[in-house]
Amino acid sequence: MTPHRPAREVAIVAFAQSDHRRRTDDLSEVEMVMPVLHDVLRQTGLKASDIGFTCSGSSDYLAGRAFSFTMALDGVGAWPPISESHVETDGAWALYEAWVKLLTGEADTALVYSYGKSSPGSVRDVLTRQLDPYYLAPLWPDSVALAALQAQALVDAGHTDEPALAAIAERSRSDAAANPHAQLPGARPQGEYVVQPLRTGDCPPIGDGAAAVILAAGDLARELCERPAWIRGMDHRIEAHSLGVRDLTDSPSTRLAAERAGAFERPVDTAELHAPFTSQEVVLAKALGLDESVRVNPSGGALGANPVMATGLIRLGEAAARIHRGASDRALAHATSGPCLQQNLVAVLEGDPRA
């Protein structure tokens, strides 16, 4: 499949995230989101009223608050009525919607944000509610259990083993030590099995957090950002929904999204992969053909902080921020949603050549 080239230059021009914490009992969702919204506006000098389109991603099930996203909208300054949309999934898909909106020419700037408060509930159980309601949900197979089935399939196929998974955990948390927002900075013991073969160290931390980015088109992007992270391509694809139909050791949807996004045209120097479990990084690295020349998850990835519904958007933001500060010229960013890498989004970001 040939890459789909965007019809308009659009870039990520600002990125902000909260400090991700195990609990944020003192903050409502809007109180958690507002600082990151103000941060990206400050970075660009834009006012809320300058934003052409606003799109957010979140899930009411996480904190058990119906229509929580409408409350969070208060933090945007949504009155008088703004042009706005919401996706009930990771904010990476909100970014995709905003990107399409800019490609149509209907807007020149977009504010994208997402947030997740996992602390009020039990996220392992909450995520069972997204599963097939006939054959899966009545069994309450939690998110770690499903990832563990995938991990065992990888071990059986000879694609990884426990020491290799532990090395991914150690590298991620060591890198997270340099990320001031991370919830788990620094390597730590792998711990006991949560669901064998996955140990505590193979699983993401549970916590709360928020993130925001601003997109801008063309010359406006150049005005707002010294080195915009141009979106060269972006695509998302989904696997068959029945787990028993899929080959859990591969991710054809990731590979196809990457092809469509143009990821294989030239090597990338950085990849921010949304792999909540160590074993899922193995699947993604294989599907994307990443070799050792690619710096994977310099931010620490989802193993360093996993504010569910924001983690994918943060991958796009971290990749863009690396381009902004000149640490990357061409980066791949990936986001996932659903059990065992059910849906996958891939974006290719580039900075302008440096003089």
Add this chain to the structure above:
Amino acid sequence: MTAAAPPPEALRAPLVVEFPFTRSLGPVQSAFLTGLRERTVLGARTEAGEVLVPPVEYDPVTAAELRELVEVGVTGTVTTWAWNPEPRRGQPLATPFAWVLVRLDGADTALLHALDAPGPEAVRTGLRVRIRWAAERSGAITDIACFEPYEYENDDPATGPQPHDGEFGNPVTGIVAPARLDYTYSPGRAQTRYLHALAGRRTVGERCPSCAKVYVPPRGACPTCGVATTDQVEVGPRGTVTTYCIVNIKAKNLDIEVPYVYAHIALDGAGLALHGRIGGIPYDEVRMGLRVEPVWSEDGRYPDHYRPTGEPDADYDTYKELL
């Protein structure tokens, strides 16, 4: 007016979200779940000849409608597994077990369920297993209680799928999937301050530092300016009915005689109206501009309703911006 002080402590309360989803079944799902009730496992054959178990209504590759049913075995082979040392609420077994994907004999895809085994050392990919049926079956995936290891010398996994018409007496046409999620609700800074004040029979709003509007109840942000509200402002206790409706249908679990009046009430000093019930006056005498005051609930934690103060009605111009 006082600057917003940090609340004395974060409030928290248990919150249970519980809902029974009632879902109808397609013809394939209906036959499969009814079959489980009758201890029969059905699969659906695709155009390419693959047998899907559990079956779906449409081919995951071609999207073609699937209608050809076959019966597969109640024994099968583990294709991957994961040992669950601490079962969680709702899961198939209460003692440690293995999650398994099982390809039943005659099927080409795998079914997720639990395997009852003494420990992880007794489980491996390739293990032969069979269905343990639930004693009481209703036409649900839980009619399979779990799988159990099945090692017999005369085991013949090569049994092919047998044609089946999918017909059973009294077919299951829907499922009720109960769901319960438990949360600990915490309302955040602004609402915590509001609730603490209410417990002292004071209604305290918060002012936007940018446009000066006073929000009651406060939610922490000004939706016009997109900034945090900063200053606490005591409003009321009296207020004005800005608009209202007459409720004629009794709400479930609400012990209030109908008809009654539910109103928007602009408390004195507030920048927008809040909701409240009006009592102490016949329902058909409530009007815009009526002056009211709160009547506190028995435990004094919140206004149970509002009643007329006896003051002259407010002039329309004083509340027309708050409608």
